[in-house]
Each structure stands twice: as structure tokens, then as C-alpha cells.
Amino acid sequence: MPLIRNGAFVEDRFFFVPDGKAFPDEKGVIVTLARFLGEKESLFAHRALVGVRLASNENPAALKADLARLSVVALEFPKFRDGRPFSWARMLRTRFGYAGEVRATGDFLYDQLAFMARVGFDAWEVRQDFALEDFRRAMGEITLAYQPAADGRRTVRELRSFPLSP
Amino acid sequence: MYRYDEFDARFVKERIEQFRGQVARRLSGELAEDQFKPLRLMNGLYLQLHAYMLRVAIPYGTLRAEQLRMLAHIARQYDKGYGHFTTRQNIQFNWPRLVDAPDILCELATVEMHAIQTSGNCIRNVTADHFAGAAADEIEDPRPIAEIIRQWSSLHPEFSFLPRKFKIAVSGSPNDRAALKFHDLAVEIVNNDAGDIGYRVYVGGGMGRTPYIGFVVGDFVAKKDILSFLEAVMRVYNEEGRRDNLFKARIKILAHALGPEEMRRRVGIEFDEIRNSGTLALPAEELARIEAYFAPPAFERLSDEMPEGDEDFTNWLSTNVAAHRAPGYAIATISLKPIGGVPGDATAEQMEAVADLMDRFDLSEIRVSHEQNLVLPHVRKRDLPSIHARLKELGLATPNAGLVTDIISCPGLDYCDLANARSIPIAQKISERFADLSRQHDIGELKIKISGCINACGHHHAGHIGILGVDKKGVEHYQLQLGGSGAEDAAIGEILGPAFGKDEIVDAVERVVGAYLNLRAPGERFLDAYRRLGVTPFRNVAYGEDLHAAY
Numbered sequence A: 001m002p003l004i005r006n007g008a009f010v011e012d013r014f015f016f017v018p019d020g021k022a023f024p025d026e027k028g029v030i031v032t033l034a035r036f037l038g039e040k041e042s043l044f045a046h047r048a049l050v051g052v053r054l055a056s057n058e059n060p061a062a063l064k065a066d067l068a069r070l071s072v073v074a075l076e077f078p079k080f081r082d083g084r085p086f087s088w089a090r091m092l093r094t095r096f097g098y099a100g101e102v103r104a105t106g107d108f109l110y111d112q113l114a115f116m117a118r119v120g121f122d123a124w125e126v127r128q129d130f131a132l133e134d135f136r137r138a139m140g141e142i143t144l145a146y147q148p149a150a151d152g153r154r155t156v157r158e159l160r161s162f163p164l165s166p
Numbered sequence B: 001m002y003r004y005d006e007f008d009a010r011f012v013k014e015r016i017e018q019f020r021g022q023v024a025r026r027l028s029g030e031l032a033e034d035q036f037k038p039l040r041l042m043n044g045l046y047l048q049l050h051a052y053m054l055r056v057a058i059p060y061g062t063l064r065a066e067q068l069r070m071l072a073h074i075a076r077q078y079d080k081g082y083g084h085f086t087t088r089q090n091i092q093f094n095w096p097r098l099v100d101a102p103d104i105l106c107e108l109a110t111v112e113m114h115a116i117q118t119s120g121n122c123i124r125n126v127t128a129d130h131f132a133g134a135a136a137d138e139i140e141d142p143r144p145i146a147e148i149i150r151q152w153s154s155l156h157p158e159f160s161f162l163p164r165k166f167k168i169a170v171s172g173s174p175n176d177r178a179a180l181k182f183h184d185l186a187v188e189i190v191n192n193d194a195g196d197i198g199y200r201v202y203v204g205g206g207m208g209r210t211p212y213i214g215f216v217v218g219d220f221v222a223k224k225d226i227l228s229f230l231e232a233v234m235r236v237y238n239e240e241g242r243r244d245n246l247f248k249a250r251i252k253i254l255a256h257a258l259g260p261e262e263m264r265r266r267v268g269i270e271f272d273e274i275r276n277s278g279t280l281a282l283p284a285e286e287l288a289r290i291e292a293y294f295a296p297p298a299f300e301r302l303s304d305e306m307p308e309g310d311e312d313f314t315n316w317l318s319t320n321v322a323a324h325r326a327p328g329y330a331i332a333t334i335s336l337k338p339i340g341g342v343p344g345d346a347t348a349e350q351m352e353a354v355a356d357l358m359d360r361f362d363l364s365e366i367r368v369s370h371e372q373n374l375v376l377p378h379v380r381k382r383d384l385p386s387i388h389a390r391l392k393e394l395g396l397a398t399p400n401a402g403l404v405t406d407i408i409s410c411p412g413l414d415y416c417d418l419a420n421a422r423s424i425p426i427a428q429k430i431s432e433r434f435a436d437l438s439r440q441h442d443i444g445e446l447k448i449k450i451s452g453c454i455n456a457c458g459h460h461h462a463g464h465i466g467i468l469g470v471d472k473k474g475v476e477h478y479q480l481q482l483g484g485s486g487a488e489d490a491a492i493g494e495i496l497g498p499a500f501g502k503d504e505i506v507d508a509v510e511r512v513v514g515a516y517l518n519l520r521a522p523g524e525r526f527l528d529a530y531r532r533l534g535v536t537p538f539r540n541v542a543y544g545e546d547l548h549a550a551y
Helices: A033-046 A060-069 A084-095 A110-119 A132-140 A156-161 B006-027 B033-041 B065-078 B098-109 B143-153 B223-240 B251-277 B284-293 B311-320 B348-360 B381-393 B424-433 B437-443 B505-519 B526-533 B536-542
Strands: A003-005 A008-010 A014-016 A028-032 A050-054 A072-077 A101-106 A123-125 B045-047 B052-057 B082-085 B090-093 B168-171 B185-191 B197-203 B215-221 B321-323 B329-334 B345-347 B366-368 B374-380 B448-451 B465-472 B475-482
Touching: A028 A033, A028 A072, A033 A050, A033 A060, A050 A060, A050 A101, A060 A072, A060 A084, A072 A084, A084 A101, A084 A110, A084 B223, A110 A132, A156 B006, B006 B033, B006 B098, B033 B045, B052 B098, B065 B082, B065 B090, B065 B098, B065 B348, B082 B348, B143 B168, B143 B185, B143 B223, B143 B284, B185 B223, B197 B223, B197 B251, B215 B223, B215 B251, B223 B251, B223 B284, B311 B321, B311 B329, B311 B381, B311 B437, B329 B381, B345 B348, B348 B381, B374 B381, B424 B448, B424 B505, B437 B505, B465 B505, B475 B505, B505 B526, B505 B536, B526 B536
Parallel strands: A014 A028, A028 A050, A050 A072, A072 A101, A101 A123, B168 B185, B448 B465
Antiparallel strands: A003 A008, A003 A123, B045 B052, B052 B090, B082 B090, B082 B345, B185 B197, B197 B215, B321 B329, B329 B374, B366 B374, B465 B475
């Protein structure tokens, strides 16, 4: 799937390996939480690029001790209405200080992209026909934020105190 | 009251343009209805039985005259000439066209109004005591913190796809006029033993299929910490609220499954982390800045004497006028419950006439109550006779606030896609049956609340007498519940027994009221008599001989 990262299509250096399937020779791998917890030492020993995919009911606190070594945490949206990954991303960034890639995978909508960016997602697996122009538009529709999140954006309250020059 | 600054105005404008794009994508077919639904809902647009319905927020129930005029304009221009005030301090327009929705929102934005988060699985429009800033019994005006919560919750990126909707109410008075304990979350302004003012936070109240009374999750949250505390509750809910079953997805199910102790523990862990991060601390200056918007009008030094008038006026005074904190002032309720009328409906002409009345008597704001009435919060007592006279001309002086004909009703099967039975005609029939004013006054305080389905938008669980419309093999029936209360003595009504047919329910209500009149102690309200006597004497008479249970 095409991957958007930092506002551009980029080559996906990671390959999701379902449980029970063999690892590819090259590329980084993303595995499920269960597989990661079972095989993490051998994974880290043999690969530079390791990622974990969390189902929407899996709390990233389970990865807390390993986050510094993880290149990607992929958060899965089983359906777009399932809003748990918004909290998981936020916690990864603001609570655990995770600085690696937080990737969205699964069923999410154009109209959720801006919310996702605010809580700390920085990569999106999108459909083949998805246009970058739409991504940029989604990011620019609402330019103000009333509440702090994980994107470091100045909130409306901060702007009120220190207005931007016109 | 609150005024938008450049940021609020820009935010609402951007939100409308975003929605305009979404509507265009829906109309072009790019968005399927399934994908469009959560987007339109978060902008207040429902698809009902016959048409779209637009629900416009009236944050904490406060309106200026120009805003009321705009609602009248929208009713006339885009609807059939009327609007419906709901139990959550919103107004609903029942007949807008999808293509017009963005334009309606644009017009609303010109008077600093919107429909953001009046629906959808997000934090909904924040409601407050409709006597806020005026009530004699108030510790502090709850609207500043309601406005702060409104801003914090607006397009909250983490909490816009919750398991289910989330309703917050705020009150600053020990007498609960905001049904706090029936909300997902409620904030009550309280004094602690040290004499400081802070917030008691309730969680897990709700009506619907599984009614619960909320419990205290935060005994005394400091003012600066309130947003951190709310964010903690929201995160626990977003992470752990049930998503496998729509009917078990509200926070009440999670909160009561965990129990107060465990819920407090989990919220406490999140709260400590969020508070310590400091990002959501509410500075005293910011609270003061918002509070300044809600400063009461400069009250004149007036005689506190209540003017006299004719019998109509005296009747109206006794039910529709409440004590104000400033001498010489009063709070006046404009009943939207004329005998035989549709509870909560107001025509464009009535809204405009009330706006004119506000101008004429120098009334800067009006409130919408969750009981579906309007409230003039700061009326000079000496103006009451003239105001009453004008309201009478407008058909808005029904002296029934809090009485048996001041009925709360949802729109029911006449409009609503979810309803099982009609609510409005039952409300109208009960109202007509009890039309006689001296009888109403004799009965005294009696809150009848009617819902057309289990979702309980008409708050039937909290009615002294609650009526629930049910569908029995395609025929409308009505269950009777007694003893509920949405006030500080919150209680869930008890179901009397088998449902009544639509031609039986009004008689059954009348018999229950008759039993109360026979059995009450001097000065005892219906609710208190019920609590003393229990359900049995009422059940016995409700199913009288000439009535038969429906099945």
C-alpha cells in the first residue's frame, strides 16, 4: 500500500508479516504484538528495523520498555468508528515520549486525517487511488486547535495570549 | 455572555467550509451515506423519518435577542416556520434540505452560533442550569466553565470517535436544575470545608434502555485541574468503553460495571499523569477572562416589592417566576407548553416577538431550559406586569411551569426515525385533560415526561410520572413509570406494569393523579407522596375496571 509520511509519498521500508508467516530477507518488518512479545530478542538481534502493529484493543503500554528500539508502531483501525487508536497514538507521543513512526493502518477516512495528525500519527497506509493533494487539503481545513494534543501546535488560548503577526 | 473573538469566528467558518466540502462529496456520490453519516452528525445533521433534521447548539442554553431572531429567520426561510427546543438546550429544525445545510450554518455563524457536536459519538453540546447567573441559591455561575469545556471539547482530536455520544452538564447550585446525575458526566460547583470553590464531578448517569444515576468520581477537583480531570475520564472511556454492543457503549455501562471505586482509581491514574504534564492546567487568568464575558448586567437598586395584578398575573407569578439573587429582580419562565400545544415548539413569529420583548425591557439574554421552556433571567420585578401582558398577547403566558401540563416530550414517531410510538399527541391529550388551572394548582408540582422510545430523549425515567412509548405488534402502547426525579434527589421511576393503549394512557394518568389527591398529606408533592406510599396504591387505581391491560 502507498505510504504517506511527513506529507509525501515515501517508500515503505517495512513489511507486515502475519503471525506464522516467514520473515522476508530484506526490509524492516512489522509484526503483531503477540509475535513481538514472543520473539522480540531474536527480532532485534537480526534486524535493524522492527515495528509492531497493535490491534485497536491493544494498549501501547505493553510496548513501553521496548519503544526506544522500535522503528514503527502501527495502529490498526478495524473500522473507522473505532476511536481507540487516537488515544494510543496520543499516549505513545505524550506519555511515553515515543519519537519513531506512528503509522495508521486499516479503515480510516479522509476526514479523520487531521485528527490523526494532531494526536501523533505521522504515517498513513492509504488506498492506491489516494491523492496527495487530498492529504494536504485535509491537513489545512481547520487551522485552529482549542486543545493541546501531540502535535505541538499552539492552541487558541496560546494564540490569544501571543497573537501571530498578521 | 460569551462573544466570539477572531479565533472562534475563524474556527466556525473553517468548520462550515469543511462541511460544505463533505456535503458536496456526498451529493456527488464520492462519500457513501455510511461514511457521510458520522461527518454530518458531528455537524448536527440527522436523517429522520421524513427529512433531514438540523440540531443547532445553544451552548449552556444562553441566547441574545439577535440570535433568537436568527433562529426565527432560519425557521421561516429553511423550515416550515417553527423550531423545536429540545431537552438538551438545542433547537431542532425538522425540514431543512441537505443542500441548504451549509448555508444555514453560515447564517448561524453570523450570530456566533453553530451545530458543531450536537450529534455524533463525541462530546456533545454542554448544558447548564437555565437559571445560571441569576438564581438566588447559586454558588457561582456555571457558564464560564461550561464555555471552557465547550472550547476544549470542540473538535477534540482524541475524543471525536468515542464508543458513543457523551453528554456533559454543569451546575453551580445545590438545587439541581440541570439533571446532573442523568448525564454521562456532570460538573457541580461546590464549596469545600476550607471555603474554596471547586468542582464535584459525577460520572455514569444516563437514561435510555439502561438508566443509571451517576456517582461521584471526583469529590473536589481544583479549578485549575478541571480539564485535566475531564480528559482523564474521557481517556478511560475511549479506551475501555464497550464497542461491541451499541446498547452497552455509553460510559454509564463501563462506570457501573467497574464500580465507583475502580472507576475512581482508573481515572485517578490518568488524571495524575495528565495533571503532572501540565499542558491542560487552566490558569486563573484564563478563567477570569472567560468569566468576564458572563458578568451579570449592572443591577439597579430597585424596590424588592412584587407588583400586584389580576388573577392571571398572580397565577403566573406563583408558577413561572422564581427568586433572583438581586433585590428587585426576578427570573421569569416563558412556558412553551400551551394547553394542547406541542411541548417545546415555537413559531418564527413567537421567537421574533420574544426578541422584541427583550429589547423593549432591556433584557440582554434569554435561556432555553432542558424542560423545553424559555427563561428571562434578569427581569425587573416592576416590569413583570407589562411582560406578562405582552406574553399573554403572544400566547406565551401559560402559567404552568412545574405543573402537570408543563410536560417534557420528545418529538416521537411524528418525526423521529427511532421512535416506536408518538409522544406529542399523548402530551397534548394530557395537557387538555388537565387544562383547568385551579385543578393544576391544586395538584401542584408534578413533572410528566414522555419518550417515544427507549432512548429516553423525553427523560421519562426522571419524570415524577414518566411515559414510555412502546410498540406491541405494530400498535402504539405506553408504559407508565412513577417516582422518577431529575433534580438533586435524582431517582429512576418504577414501571407500574403492563403498558396501556393509546386511548387508555391519559385515563390511567388521571387516576394516578386522583389517587395522589386522595392520599396526600397537607402540602405534600406528588413525588413525596409516592415516596412515602410506594407504588401499590397507585398501581391499584391505574388499572381501573374500565381499563384493561394491553396484554
